[in-house]
Amino acid sequence: MTATIPAAPGSAAWIERHGRSAVDTCRLAQLAAADDDPRVFSLEGDLGDFGGLAFQQRYPERFLDMGIAEANLIGTAAGLAMRGKVPFVNTFGSFALMRACEQVRLELAYHQSNVKIAGTFTGIAAGFSGPTHHCGEDLAIARTLPGMVTLAPADAVAAWHLTLAAARWQGPVYLRLGVDATPVVYDETATFRIGGSNVLRDGGDLTIVAAGLTSVASALAAAELLAATGVEAGVVDLYCLKPIDGEVLAEAARRTGLILTVEEHSTIGGLGSAVADELAGSHPVPVRMLGLPDEFAHDVCSYEDHLRRCGLDAAGIAAAAHEHLRRWRR
Amino acid sequence: MAQPTTTAPPAGTDPPTETARHADPAQLREAALRIRRHIVRLAADSPGAHVGGSMSATEIMTALYFGGVLRVDPAAPGWPGRDYLIFSKGHSSAVLYAALSERGFFPVEELATYKQPGSRLPGHPSRDIPGVELATGSLGHGLPVAVGLAIGLRHDGAANRVFAVLGDGECQEGSVWEAAMAAAHYRLENLVVIVDRNGFQEDGPTEEIMGLEPFADKWRAFGWVVREVDGHDVAAVGEALHRVPFAAGRPSCLIARTVKGHGLSFTSNTHTWHYGKFSQEQRARALAELDDAGLDDAELDKAGLAGAAEARP
Numbered sequence A: 001m002t003a004t005i006p007a008a009p010g011s012a013a014w015i016e017r018h019g020r021s022a023v024d025t026c027r028l029a030q031l032a033a034a035d036d037d038p039r040v041f042s043l044e045g046d047l048g049d050f051g052g053l054a055f056q057q058r059y060p061e062r063f064l065d066m067g068i069a070e071a072n073l074i075g076t077a078a079g080l081a082m083r084g085k086v087p088f089v090n091t092f093g094s095f096a097l098m099r100a101c102e103q104v105r106l107e108l109a110y111h112q113s114n115v116k117i118a119g120t121f122t123g124i125a126a127g128f129s130g131p132t133h134h135c136g137e138d139l140a141i142a143r144t145l146p147g148m149v150t151l152a153p154a155d156a157v158a159a160w161h162l163t164l165a166a167a168r169w170q171g172p173v174y175l176r177l178g179v180d181a182t183p184v185v186y187d188e189t190a191t192f193r194i195g196g197s198n199v200l201r202d203g204g205d206l207t208i209v210a211a212g213l214t215s216v217a218s219a220l221a222a223a224e225l226l227a228a229t230g231v232e233a234g235v236v237d238l239y240c241l242k243p244i245d246g247e248v249l250a251e252a253a254r255r256t257g258l259i260l261t262v263e264e265h266s267t268i269g270g271l272g273s274a275v276a277d278e279l280a281g282s283h284p285v286p287v288r289m290l291g292l293p294d295e296f297a298h299d300v301c302s303y304e305d306h307l308r309r310c311g312l313d314a315a316g317i318a319a320a321a322h323e324h325l326r327r328w329r330r
Numbered sequence B: 001m002a003q004p005t006t007t008a009p010p011a012g013t014d015p016p017t018e019t020a021r022h023a024d025p026a027q028l029r030e031a032a033l034r035i036r037r038h039i040v041r042l043a044a045d046s047p048g049a050h051v052g053g054s055m056s057a058t059e060i061m062t063a064l065y066f067g068g069v070l071r072v073d074p075a076a077p078g079w080p081g082r083d084y085l086i087f088s089k090g091h092s093s094a095v096l097y098a099a100l101s102e103r104g105f106f107p108v109e110e111l112a113t114y115k116q117p118g119s120r121l122p123g124h125p126s127r128d129i130p131g132v133e134l135a136t137g138s139l140g141h142g143l144p145v146a147v148g149l150a151i152g153l154r155h156d157g158a159a160n161r162v163f164a165v166l167g168d169g170e171c172q173e174g175s176v177w178e179a180a181m182a183a184a185h186y187r188l189e190n191l192v193v194i195v196d197r198n199g200f201q202e203d204g205p206t207e208e209i210m211g212l213e214p215f216a217d218k219w220r221a222f223g224w225v226v227r228e229v230d231g232h233d234v235a236a237v238g239e240a241l242h243r244v245p246f247a248a249g250r251p252s253c254l255i256a257r258t259v260k261g262h263g264l265s266f267t268s269n270t271h272t273w274h275y276g277k278f279s280q281e282q283r284a285r286a287l288a289e290l291d292d293a294g295l296d297d298a299e300l301d302k303a304g305l306a307g308a309a310e311a312r313p
Helices: A012-018 A022-036 A053-058 A070-082 A093-099 A101-110 A138-144 A156-168 A215-228 A246-256 A271-282 A303-309 A314-329 B025-045 B051-056 B058-066 B090-103 B108-113 B142-156 B174-185 B215-221 B234-241 B280-292 B297-301 B305-311
Strands: A040-044 A063-065 A086-092 A116-120 A149-151 A173-176 A198-201 A206-210 A233-237 A240-242 A259-266 A287-292 B084-087 B162-167 B191-197 B225-230 B252-257
Touching: A012 A022, A012 A156, A022 A040, A022 A053, A022 A086, A022 A116, A022 A156, A040 A070, A053 A063, A070 A086, A070 A093, A070 A101, A070 B142, A070 B174, A086 A093, A086 A156, A093 A101, A093 A116, A093 A138, A093 A173, A101 B142, A116 A156, A138 A149, A138 A173, A138 A240, A138 A259, A138 A271, A149 A156, A156 A173, A198 A215, A206 A215, A206 A246, A206 A271, A206 A314, A215 A233, A215 A259, A215 A314, A233 A246, A240 A271, A246 A259, A246 A271, A259 A271, A259 A314, A271 A287, A287 A314, B025 B051, B025 B058, B025 B090, B025 B108, B025 B234, B025 B280, B051 B058, B051 B090, B058 B090, B058 B162, B058 B191, B058 B234, B084 B090, B084 B142, B090 B108, B142 B162, B142 B174, B142 B191, B191 B215, B215 B225, B215 B252, B225 B234, B234 B252
Parallel strands: A040 A063, A040 A086, A086 A116, A116 A173, A149 A173, A206 A233, A206 A259, A259 A287, B084 B162, B162 B191, B191 B252, B225 B252
Antiparallel strands: A149 A240, A198 A233
């Protein structure tokens, strides 16, 4: 008999086994956290079929389906945290942060409850499902709540690591997870920490700061397109919007003098705002923000087409970078 | 020497030995009277207080803290073996602060700082007050947290109970019924709701603003075992709360039939004094009315009941 060597997170074998969906790897990481820590609970809002049932099978006594009642879902998680548990709340980002926003604000943020929100169906990833299933405001809401750690993993690998980091962190955390499989950015060498960021590419002409599923991958692809036209763009994955990595942002601003932000979120209050808020006080440079327009989707559209329309694909990001450079460099 | 026994509770979970004190009816009435006098002072000596809902909940809080119901240790508010009191009708902070201070969670003299700059006693309970488990004041938040606590306690095999005090108007919030449904579904027999059914909310009688009746039937329909009691008969409230759970495997609901503003002639049975500030004349009149009810004014300036009790031989 030969011992099975577990595949390192982010390795090809690991991705083969765990898949490319941040929702799925977050769920699996919750299970891994529960293996190590008997305080970890998983709470559902009747959405357990999105990967929650494995937790239910292994730890039925630590799995709670609270039905379609999100105010009670958040309050119940807070009550569990008061008894020293580490509850993960699995529901749509909009249900947790909008429908139950005041419960999140008071029971989680004000009380600094040790509750982790795994927010799914974020951005426009629900595609054909329409505006009721889109969520372009969650990062703005989460990061305005005092003490709420706000995370937007770039892929399934980052979601795994950041879920485990959230489980170890003492205090409330919001994780933005999208819907389906997305391009993989990271490999087994990747590291993450609350308050950190990853510089994925160096470049002296401008810095693209991106966060979240598809956005970081598209920013990297855009940097390749730009390189082919002689523009060297740096790329930073700002996976932790709060607490924000001010040092890396200031260094990028010093080095390149121009910032382009990319997010699948409203440009009001999200990543772009967070970057501008930080740099305004440390190293002000022109910041151009790419994101979702200040409007609801008005026709049925696939995820990919919708991203393209918003200029959030590689070509759109590269075009915005050229415009930003033309405006400020020539 | 204690004998080893297989049924001994885990170390550190023994309830404080003094929980049953003040269960004597005369002392309970005295405790309620002292709490009411504090409420009068808080309403007069601060920018204002929620008088009506504090007065109506006075006997409920007296029974909980002085009737031997709650297993708490004022010297160690975070004692893991304690019963949890979630005071969901947070606007009635005056009665909560009065009860906590009289019970010894913080000095009675600190009540004079209510709503004053630098005080830790805001108009609605904050998280940092000894004895306060949950910051409340936004209605409908308490019961969901109580549900989570009760599930967590059961998971731990702990004997602590969770008591949630709700206002009746508060029960217009949908989150109350989300939590009520969950409590029955999860068969939380360690959870007790006490509703201060005073019949009024800020804008008027509950049945005129947004009717709640048949109120007890609503709780029953949601799977709770319901008892009703005269909410100003402190012995009866205590007696009912000593009998929880009312049935095995089900959450308990005690509807305390109360009078808003009870205890003072000019605040009783009206929403006018839901919130307000007493003039000096009203302060004097209120204290005189309570004096007629039998308490020496000078007594209140002494240490709270907890301190007085400890000073006795």
